[in-house]
Amino acid sequence: MTRNLFITFEGPEGSGKSTQINKLCEYLKSKGADVLITREPGGTFAGDRIRSILIDKSSGDLEPETELFLMAAQRNEHFKKVIKPALDKGKVVLCDRYFDSSMAYQGYARKIGMERVKKLHDEFLQDYLPSSTILLSISPETGLNRVKERAQKNPDRIESESQDFHLMVSEAYEKLAKIYPERFIKIIADNKTPDDIFEEILKAINEKYGKLP
Ligand SMILES: Nc1ncnc2c1ncn2[C@@H]1O[C@H](COP(=O)(O)OP(=O)(O)O)[C@@H](O)[C@H]1O
C-alpha cells in the first residue's frame, strides 16, 4: 500500500461525494488497507460543533470572512489532531470535502479570493494538501436540479443559497482542476450510475499510484 495516501472528494451539492467515498472506503478495507474516513466541516468534536454553526439556517447570513475563519478553525483541529496523525501512522485517509471546498465556496463563490484562502492555509497549516482530489463534476443543469430537489426537503444554510451561488461553486471547481492538474482527478458524473463512476475512480487511482493492494 502506498504510504501517505490522502484522498479528498470534492464537487457541488449532490454530486455523489458521500456515495463514492463510501464505496472507495469499503473497497480499500476489503483489500486489507487501514483506512480513515472523515469529513469536513467536522471530523472532530469541536469541528462538528463548528459545522453546526456553518450549516444551521439559524446562523443566518454570515460575513464571508467569518465563514472562512470557521472553516479554517475546524480544519486546523481536523488536520492537526486527526488527519496528520493518521497519515503518520501510514493510514489511508479519505476526506469528504476539504481545502478545495473553501477555495470554491469562500474563495470564489463568496468572493474572498482563492489566493487569500490559499495564503491563509499556508500560514497556519503545513503539508496540508491531499495527494489526490477526486472532483465529481456535474453539469450546472444536473447540479441545479439536485439542489432544487433537496430544497424541497430540508435544505441547510449552504444548500439554500441562490442558483448563482451554486453555479459559481461549479465554476470554481473547474478552475481548481486546472490550477492543480497533478492533484485533481476529474470525473464526469452526469448520467452515470454510481457503479460506473466508481469504476472510473478506481481506474484513475490505479493509474496514478500503481495497482492498489
Ligand atoms: N450516479 C448517481 N446517479 C444518480 N443519483 C445519484 C448518483 N450518485 C449519488 N446519487 C444520489 O444523489 C444524491 C446525492 O448523493 P450524495 O452522495 O449524497 O452527494 P454529495 O455527498 O456530493 O452531496 C443521493 O440521494 C444519492 O443517492
Ligand SMILES: [Mg+2]
Ligand atoms: Mg455528502
